[in-house]
Amino acid sequence: MTTAGAARDGEAAAGDAAERDREAAAAGDAAERDGEAAGAAERDREAARSGDAPAVDARSRALEVELDGVTKRFERGEGAALRGISLGVAKGELVVVVGPSGCGKSTTLRIVAGLEEADAGAVRIGGKSMAGVAPQDRDVAMVFQGYALYPTMTVRENMEFPLKMRKVDPVERRKRSNEAAELLSLGRLMDRLPSELSGGERQRVAMGRAIVRRPRVFLFDEPLSNLDAALRQELRVEIGVLVRELGVTAIYVTHDQVEAMTLADRICIMNKGEIQQVAPPRTIYEAPATSFVATFIGAPKMNLLAGTVADGAIACGPFTLAAPAGRRLPERVVVGVRPEDVRLVGAGDQGATKLEVALAEPLGAETNFVLRAGDVELRARASGFDPRDKGAAVHVSLAGAKLHFFDAAGAGARLP
Ligand SMILES: Nc1ncnc2c1ncn2[C@@H]1O[C@H](COP(=O)(O)OP(=O)(O)O)[C@@H](O)[C@H]1O
Ligand SMILES: [Mg+2]
Numbered sequence: 005m006t007t008a009g010a011a012r013d014g015e016a017a018a019g020d021a022a023e024r025d026r027e028a029a030a031a032g033d034a035a036e037r038d039g040e041a042a043g044a045a046e047r048d049r050e051a052a053r054s055g056d057a058p059a060v061d062a063r064s065r066a067l068e069v070e071l072d073g074v075t076k077r078f079e080r081g082e083g084a085a086l087r088g089i090s091l092g093v094a095k096g097e098l099v100v101v102v103g104p105s106g107c108g109k110s111t112t113l114r115i116v117a118g119l120e121e122a123d124a125g126a127v128r129i130g131g132k133s134m135a136g137v138a139p140q141d142r143d144v145a146m147v148f149q150g151y152a153l154y155p156t157m158t159v160r161e162n163m164e165f166p167l168k169m170r171k172v173d174p175v176e177r178r179k180r181s182n183e184a185a186e187l188l189s190l191g192r193l194m195d196r197l198p199s200e201l202s203g204g205e206r207q208r209v210a211m212g213r214a215i216v217r218r219p220r221v222f223l224f225d226e227p228l229s230n231l232d233a234a235l236r237q238e239l240r241v242e243i244g245v246l247v248r249e250l251g252v253t254a255i256y257v258t259h260d261q262v263e264a265m266t267l268a269d270r271i272c273i274m275n276k277g278e279i280q281q282v283a284p285p286r287t288i289y290e291a292p293a294t295s296f297v298a299t300f301i302g303a304p305k306m307n308l309l310a311g312t313v314a315d316g317a318i319a320c321g322p323f324t325l326a327a328p329a330g331r332r333l334p335e336r337v338v339v340g341v342r343p344e345d346v347r348l349v350g351a352g353d354q355g356a357t358k359l360e361v362a363l364a365e366p367l368g369a370e371t372n373f374v375l376r377a378g379d380v381e382l383r384a385r386a387s388g389f390d391p392r393d394k395g396a397a398v399h400v401s402l403a404g405a406k407l408h409f410f411d412a413a414g415a416g417a418r419l420p
Contacts, residue, residue: 067131068253069093069116069221074125076111076277085111087277088125093221093255098247099282100256102264103274103300109257112274113223116255118142130220145214146223149230153198153209160185160194163212170217177216184212187246204235211243215250222247222254228263240266261301265289273297291408295338295416298408304343304372304383310412311339321380322357323402333409333419340408343372346384347401355403361396375400 069092076086086108093099101109114120116127118139127134129142153162163181172180185191188208198206207227214222227243228236244267247254258264264271265285272282273296281293292298298306311320313333318325320339327333349356359375359382371390375382375398384400392398409419 066094067092068095068097068129069255070126070128071112071116072126072128074112074115074122074127076108076115076120076123084277086115086122089274089277089279090125091272091279091282093253095253096251098244098254098256098267098269099272100258100264100268100270101272101274102258102261105259107274108277109259109274110225113146113225113255113257116142116221117144117146117223143220144223145217145219145221146225147207147211147214147227149226149228153206153213155198158195158197159190159201159209159212162198162209163190163216166213166217180216180218181212184215187215187249188212188242202235203231204239207231207239208242211246215246220253222252222256224254224256224258226258227256229258229260236260243267261303265301271301273300275300291418292340293418295340295410298340298410302342304385306408307341307343307346307382308410309339309341309380309382311337313337321382322359322377325402325407328407328409331409331419334412336412337419338410338412338416340410341382341402341405343383343385345402345405346382347403347405348384348386349399349401351399353399353401355401356399357401358397358399361392361394361398364390364393366390373398 071089071091073088073090074086075084075088077084089108089112091099091112101112103109111120115122116129116134118134118137129144134142154165157165160181163184164177167177167180181194185194188211190205190208190212193201193205193209198209201209207230211227224243228239231239240263243256247256247267256263256267265288268285270282270284271288273280273288275296281288281297283291283293288297288301292301292306295308299308309320309323311318311325313327313335316327318327318333318337318339325339351358357377359377361373362376362381363374365372366389368389370388371386373384373386373390373392375384382400384398410416411419
């Protein structure tokens with residue numbers, strides 16, 4: 005269809021655009037096309053908020069979103085995409101789900117949205133089972149990596165479209181799109197077409213389109229990963245402020261640990277279809293539950309060294325460390341040390357162990373080193389510009405450093 009044709013046909017063009025959209029956005033809007041269903045959802049939500057909702061148990065009422073032992077296997081997938089995951093998100097909470105590519109983040113989100121069906125386990129939103137509940141009746145809005153805007157509609161039309169489909173009257177539509185524009189600093193762009201916007205502006209409009217619906221739960225799937233670093237940082241801050249200002253419950257999926265650390269009330273770390281840890285960012289950093297979590301969060305990564313415990317000492321690469329008092333460690337452990345806890349010391353200092361600089365990365369505020377002794381590598385961090393370069397001898401002490409201990413076998417669980 006030509007641009008002119010599209011413009012002439014208004015709604016029809018929107019239908020085409022929806023088909024072209026990533027299926028997710030389409031699912032959201034397809035849902036909205038069904039005015040009746042959406043109306044029902046709206047009524048339900050009002051009922052729930054005014055307390056006339058069907059009785060639910062007190063525990064689940066406090067949780068806005070619950071996944072309970074959810075498993076998912078795709079017909080063509082290798083193994084299970086989700087292996088019995090359980091996660092509760094409290095009302096008004098922002099949980100960031102983070103993990104490497106393919107670990108099951110999007111699948112988790114899509115199951116909450118109803119775009120994908122779990123093989124087993126339960127999903128509850130607002131304490132109600134979502135079994136058999138269509139996406140449009142779930143009162144969630146999803147924001148994606150792709151912007152999925154209708155190309156022939158202005159910013160304002162794009163933002164008001166979900167409301168129009170829900171037969172919200174024009175005065176209310178205008179009021180809500182103005183509010184969203186204000187929140188997202190889109191005021192001066194309201195009459196532009198998506199093609200006349202930058203990537204960051206388009207992503208803001210996509211968020212605006214989710215906001216105007218006033219959903220119970222926001223679902224973000226890597227909304228910033230198409231943007232350049234500077235813009236990502238700017239929008240990340242904005243999203244955090246926005247979600248908190250709106251007081252809305254949100255699940256935010258990313259593979260970026262900085263987004264996770266800065267945005268989350270709690271971080272949920274996934275690997276290979278399983279949840280490894282759910283905790284506030286600081287706990288994740290200071291007390292990672294597994295060696296996977298330990299190395300996934302933190303840059304440069306935490307060092308993990310194989311250690312052998314005997315007679316109150318731990319032999320660990322070139323180091324001999326005092327075993328922590330009052331703890332019973334197994335004979336074989338994995339010792340974790342964050343780069344900032346590796347102390348660069350003088351040759352004569354207590355516990356000084358000699359290593360060689362294999363790589364020096366001066367970043368300005370800090371210099372990151374990869375040090376080597378035999379086949380053991382150790383990442384270390386010094387502040388500012390450090391003059392030592394490749395080949396230089398350095399002395400390191402782990403005496404008194406904060407050490408983490410993990411099981412050398414199995415899933416690498418943190419040792420008590
Ligand atoms: N429609 C599908 N068909 C087959 N396999 C899929 C499908 N969607 C996802 N998967 C597989 O499920 C796993 C989890 O995928 P996904 O949830 O998209 O991961 P993430 O979002 O964390 O990168 C991956 O191994 C992926 O290849
Ligand atoms: Mg994904």
